[in-house]
Amino acid sequence: xxEKIKKNSFLTNQxxxxxxxxxKNRSLTLDSRTSLLDALREHLExxxxxxxxxxxxxxxxxxIMNGKxxxxxxxLAATCEGANVLxxxxxxxxxxxxxxxxxxxxxxxxxxxxxxxxQICSAVALLQxxxxxxxxxxxxxxxxxxxxxxxxxxxxxxxxxxxxxxxxAYNNIVQAFKEVHSADDEMPTWKFATKMQMKSAKxx
Amino acid sequence: xxxxxxxxxxxxxxARFLKGMGKYTDDIKLPKMTHSAFVRSPYAHAxxxxxxxxxxxxxxxxxxxxxxxxxxxxxxxxxxxxVDFKNGETMREPKHPLLAKDKIRHLGEAVTIVIAETLxxxxxxxxxxxxxxxxxxxxxxxxxxMEEGAPLVHDDWDSNAAxxxxxGNDRAEVEAAxxxxxxxxxxxxxxxxxxxxxxEPRSYIADYDVNGDKYTLYTSTQNPHLIxxxxxxxxxxxxxxxxRIVSKDVGGGFGSKIYHYTEEALLTWAAKEIGRPVxxxxxxxxxxxxxxxxxxHVVKSRMGFDKDGKIVAHLTDEYCGMGAYLxxxxxxxxxxxxxxxxxxxxxxxxxxxxxIAPFTHTVPVDAYRGAGRPxxxxxxxxxxxxxxxxxxxxxxxxxxxNFIPPFDGVEEAGYQTQVAxxxxxxxxxxxxxxxxERLGYDDFRKEQSEARKNGRLLGVGISxxxxxxxxxxxxxxxxxxxxxxxxxxxxxxxxxxxKVSVFxxxxxxxxGHETVFAQFVADKLGIDMADVEIEHGDTDQVAxxxxxxxxxxxxxxxxxxxxxxxxxxxxxxxxxxxxxxxxEDDLEYASGKWTVKxxxxxxxxxxxxxxxxxxxxxxxxxxxxxxxxSFYDPSNFTYPFGTHIAVVEVDADTGxxxxxxxxxxxDVGNIMNPMIVEGQIHGGVAQGVxxxxxxxxxxxxxxxxxxxxxxxxxxPRADDLPMIETENTVTPCPxxxxxxxxxxxxxxxxxxxAVVNAVVDALAHLxxxxxxxxxxxxxxxxxxxx
Numbered sequence: 001x002x003e004k005i006k007k008n009s010f011l012t013n014q015x016x017x018x019x020x021x022x023x024k025n026r027s028l029t030l031d032s033r034t035s036l037l038d039a040l041r042e043h044l045e046x047x048x049x050x051x052x053x054x055x056x057x058x059x060x061x062x063x064i065m066n067g068k069x070x071x072x073x074x075x076l077a078a079t080c081e082g083a084n085v086l087x088x089x090x091x092x093x094x095x096x097x098x099x100x101x102x103x104x105x106x107x108x109x110x111x112x113x114x115x116x117x118x119q120i121c122s123a124v125a126l127l128q129x130x131x132x133x134x135x136x137x138x139x140x141x142x143x144x145x146x147x148x149x150x151x152x153x154x155x156x157x158x159x160x161x162x163x164x165x166x167x168x169a170y171n172n173i174v175q176a177f178k179e180v181h182s183a184d185d186e187m188p189t190w191k192f193a194t195k196m197q198m199k200s201a202k203x204x
Numbered sequence: 205x206x207x208x209x210x211x212x213x214x215x216x217x218x219a220r221f222l223k224g225m226g227k228y229t230d231d232i233k234l235p236k237m238t239h240s241a242f243v244r245s246p247y248a249h250a251x252x253x254x255x256x257x258x259x260x261x262x263x264x265x266x267x268x269x270x271x272x273x274x275x276x277x278x279x280x281x282x283x284x285x286x287v288d289f290k291n292g293e294t295m296r297e298p299k300h301p302l303l304a305k306d307k308i309r310h311l312g313e314a315v316t317i318v319i320a321e322t323l324x325x326x327x328x329x330x331x332x333x334x335x336x337x338x339x340x341x342x343x344x345x346x347x348x349x350m351e352e353g354a355p356l357v358h359d360d361w362d363s364n365a366a367x368x369x370x371x372g373n374d375r376a377e378v379e380a381a382x383x384x385x386x387x388x389x390x391x392x393x394x395x396x397x398x399x400x401x402x403x404e405p406r407s408y409i410a411d412y413d414v415n416g417d418k419y420t421l422y423t424s425t426q427n428p429h430l431i432x433x434x435x436x437x438x439x440x441x442x443x444x445x446x447x448r449i450v451s452k453d454v455g456g457g458f459g460s461k462i463y464h465y466t467e468e469a470l471l472t473w474a475a476k477e478i479g480r481p482v483x484x485x486x487x488x489x490x491x492x493x494x495x496x497x498x499x500x501h502v503v504k505s506r507m508g509f510d511k512d513g514k515i516v517a518h519l520t521d522e523y524c525g526m527g528a529y530l531x532x533x534x535x536x537x538x539x540x541x542x543x544x545x546x547x548x549x550x551x552x553x554x555x556x557x558x559x560i561a562p563f564t565h566t567v568p569v570d571a572y573r574g575a576g577r578p579x580x581x582x583x584x585x586x587x588x589x590x591x592x593x594x595x596x597x598x599x600x601x602x603x604x605x606n607f608i609p610p611f612d613g614v615e616e617a618g619y620q621t622q623v624a625x626x627x628x629x630x631x632x633x634x635x636x637x638x639x640x641e642r643l644g645y646d647d648f649r650k651e652q653s654e655a656r657k658n659g660r661l662l663g664v665g666i667s668x669x670x671x672x673x674x675x676x677x678x679x680x681x682x683x684x685x686x687x688x689x690x691x692x693x694x695x696x697x698x699x700x701x702x703k704v705s706v707f708x709x710x711x712x713x714x715x716g717h718e719t720v721f722a723q724f725v726a727d728k729l730g731i732d733m734a735d736v737e738i739e740h741g742d743t744d745q746v747a748x749x750x751x752x753x754x755x756x757x758x759x760x761x762x763x764x765x766x767x768x769x770x771x772x773x774x775x776x777x778x779x780x781x782x783x784x785x786x787x788e789d790d791l792e793y794a795s796g797k798w799t800v801k802x803x804x805x806x807x808x809x810x811x812x813x814x815x816x817x818x819x820x821x822x823x824x825x826x827x828x829x830x831x832x833x834s835f836y837d838p839s840n841f842t843y844p845f846g847t848h849i850a851v852v853e854v855d856a857d858t859g860x861x862x863x864x865x866x867x868x869x870x871d872v873g874n875i876m877n878p879m880i881v882e883g884q885i886h887g888g889v890a891q892g893v894x895x896x897x898x899x900x901x902x903x904x905x906x907x908x909x910x911x912x913x914x915x916x917x918x919x920p921r922a923d924d925l926p927m928i929e930t931e932n933t934v935t936p937c938p939x940x941x942x943x944x945x946x947x948x949x950x951x952x953x954x955x956x957x958a959v960v961n962a963v964v965d966a967l968a969h970l971x972x973x974x975x976x977x978x979x980x981x982x983x984x985x986x987x988x989x990x
Contacts (some may be wrong), residue, residue, distance in 0.1 A: 033324065041230075041231075047228075048226075049224065051230070051405075052405070052488065053914055054487055055489075055914065057913060057914035058914055060403055087224065088222075089224050097222065097223070101223070104222055105218045105222065111456070111714035111716070112402070112454065113220075113221030113226050113453065114404040114456060115403045115455075117224045154923075156922075157922040157923040158922075160923075161923040161924075163922070164914070166400075166402055166458065166887075167403075167456055167883075168888070168890025168925075170925055171886050171925075171927055188879065189930065192214065193211035
């Protein structure tokens with residue numbers, strides 16, 4: 001490698017990658033060892049995707065790549081040439097949240113927020129997996145599986161088990177997913193302050 | 205109660221967290237920032253023969269390398285709680301160096317820090333540091349550490365005990381009562397070591413500004429002011445007013461981020477040495493090796509009953525591992541946060557607990573969600589159920605027999621325990637009754653016996669817990685060895701336009717303070733929640749604080765804010781009286797305005813605020829401004845309690861445990877936001893179930909950790925848990941203004957023994973009376989075979 005480049009850019013094994021991230025074309029010069037996660041966080045200022053373990057074991061770094069859930073910490077950026085990556089920052093349309101984000105608010109699907117971007121990306125991609133009829137570990141009969149799966153609670157819990165939430169918000173994450181997946185109006189066990197109550201408080 | 209208190213208001217933190225806009229420490233990048241990596245010991249116990257950094261120094265991008273020989277290693281991080289030997293000898297308190305110099309005392313102890321332009325370069329250079337070690341024999345089990353000839357962790361003393369402490373009634377008296385008891389139930393087990401595993405690894409950025417001679421440390425802590433105090437006064441000798449600690453969004457703590465860690469001080473020191481900001485973020489492997497762990501008690505206990513099942517005496521001996529050094533609150537955990545809960549919710553007349561706390565060649569142990577109280581509850585709730593099983597009694601019946609009768613702490617006095625504390629208020633029967641009703645206990649017993657006929661193993665486990673929260677009255681904890689007061693600070697600044705900024709010394713890392721605190725502030729002032737902002741986690745903004753742990757934020761931190769609100773309203777009334785040309789006594793405050801009683805003459809909160817800052821027409825002698833800060837020191841701990849019930853099915857062929865139902869009836873006093881309380885309970889239960897069924901930090905004989913990743917350390921995941929069913933009873937706390945008790949730890953305290961009791965119940969007819977946690981399939985299967 002050219003000695004001058006090495007000194008100036010602090011890069012050994014320099015590579016070039018072009019990919020689409022949140023609908024924008026990005027071109028990056030990276031150390032060849034750089035993971036997609038580090039490329040997002042350290043080179044693109046997309047800090048929403050989190051590093052929980054860097055070993056592919058916690059799910060915090062989940063992004064959606066070419067429509068599928070992907071652990072960005074186990075994905076070398078070098079392998080992402082031409083890929084289409086969607087991160088938590090790309091889910092909301094301006095101020096309008098993705099329905100899954102809205103459901104996480106309604107069902108209080110998180111506490112500290114650190115695993116949340118991964119949980120949401122995972123849940124959003126899972127909606128598509130169910131539509132596509134992808135099987136899981138707990139699918140009863142993998143030879144007879146239809147498209148447009150209606151996932152049972154057991155299926156949802158299994159399919160979201162790759163994302164650890166140490167705050168233990170699983171109840172509410174599952175409820176949020178159910179709401180978007182089944183389009184049912186799942187009710188939390190608590191009652192929110194009503195609009196009237198909020199309004200009357202505001203009038204004071 | 206007002207408009208917002210008691211309502212499930214949606215969290216204000218939602219938008220930023222859900223869009224990936226949270227600002228956690230590792231998300232922060234400062235100009236000219238460098239990165240660091242540690243060289244850590246691959247041995248648990250070793251002599252450091254030599255550290256050679258010559259090759260590493262030549263590596264690309266290296267800015268600086270420091271070892272234990274540099275001045276940074278000279279002082280150590282202090283311990284914040286002193287627990288002396290029962291014979292009067294002072295607690296043995298070793299120096300805890302920032303970098304090891306001559307000796308390694310636990311796996312992963314830091315030897316060298318390498319600072320470079322990029323993280324990759326720091327890691328590459330760290331690989332080039334050559335350390336020569338002489339490996340020495342290690343001891344990792346707290347009981348074995350006290351055996352004759354065990355390797356010493358610190359050569360300064362002739363045994364590994366940090367202290368040997370006891371609490372309760374006279375030991376001989378308790379032993380005599382056990383001799384005479386109708387039945388004595390014995391238990392010997394280990395409350396296993398756990399890793400807290402906040403999903404955000406610890407992360408620090410230190411910055412030194414040469415112009416102002418000022419340090420800033422961005423840190424993922426639960427406890428910014430205490431970190432500043434400890435680091436300035438004890439570790440680095442820095443002037444406290446020249447140091448700012450910033451800790452905004454923190455991705456979970458569960459105790460592990462309370463303490464002052466060596467890396468915080470080392471980075472702060474190094475930032476000045478190199479004249480540039482320096483960042484370190486733990487990776488998950490380092491987190492397993494260096495975050496303070498929880499639990500690690502080796503327990504031997506005997507409980508005596510009379511022929512009716514009434515407890516007559518309880519005697520326990522424990523070895524509680526401290527790890528290699530004393531972490532900030534470590535000595536308090538197996539003593540004052542543990543022994544003081546041995547009364548449980550029962551009228552036990554005689555109690556004695558002895559705790560020996562040995563050093564071991566392991567990472568320090570400190571408070572992890574519940575901290576001493578889950579260990580106490582586990583013992584009490586297991587041994588009373590085991591006693592019932594041995595005497596052929598029902599697990600619910602034996603509890604009803606032994607409960608302390610209901611008391612509200614107002615009309616009826618608080619309950620004085622045999623172990624120092626006085627409970628504030630409680631109604632233990634009510635919680636159990638509600639839980640059993642929710643389950644349908646009698647029907648379940650029928651279903652269970654039917655299932656057994658078909659070879660299905662169903663079980664139910666009950667746990668009726670109590671905990672001590674709202675930590676804590678300063679004078680009390682001072683007398684018990686705390687080196688800090690445990691009050692809280694709350695400042696309420698009314699801005700000229702009537703908008704309100706609240707500064708709290710409590711710290712939110714998932715608990716939703718921004719929402720709950722705004723709820724009661726808006727309520728008390730009768731203004732819109734949107735007009736209240738809660739600020740925390742910056743020592744330059746918040747006057748002082750003792751941080752968040754021990755389920756104290758609302759009970760102690762909330763009360764401090766209430767005190768300031770009272771002062772605001774008192775001063776506001778003077779200004780309002782002046783404006784209304786009325787006597788203060790003739791005014792009443794409601795719905796955001798002062799009104800002259802019986803008239804429609806009123807002045808709004810906003811008007812009064814503006815007048816306080818533009819005091820043209822103003823009461824004589826009154827200072828301008830509307831801004832008060834208060835310290836609140838609680839008069840007692842708070843005592844949340846409740847009943848947790850688990851229903852399990854054990855696979856007869858594999859021993860795998862399926863948790864089918866989990867019912868949590870918790871009494872956390874008054875509830876400010878039911879949604880948030882429910883979330884806290886869910887989370888605690890997930891962690892408590894994790895301990896019962898899945899989690900364990902295991903070290904081998906040489907002190908190598910064999911559970912150092914999520915492939916080996918089983919974390920509870922979505923498919924390990926059922927929908928947790930929550931209920932509440934409400935017994936208000938009589939001694940704080942909000943009547944709250946705290947909800948952060950209840951789930952983790954009550955749930956673990958409920959699950960284990962359920963599994964033992966499922967196997968009771970096979971003669972199983974106890975199983976060692978975690979209840980892995982092979983452990984359960986083996987128990988079934990014997």
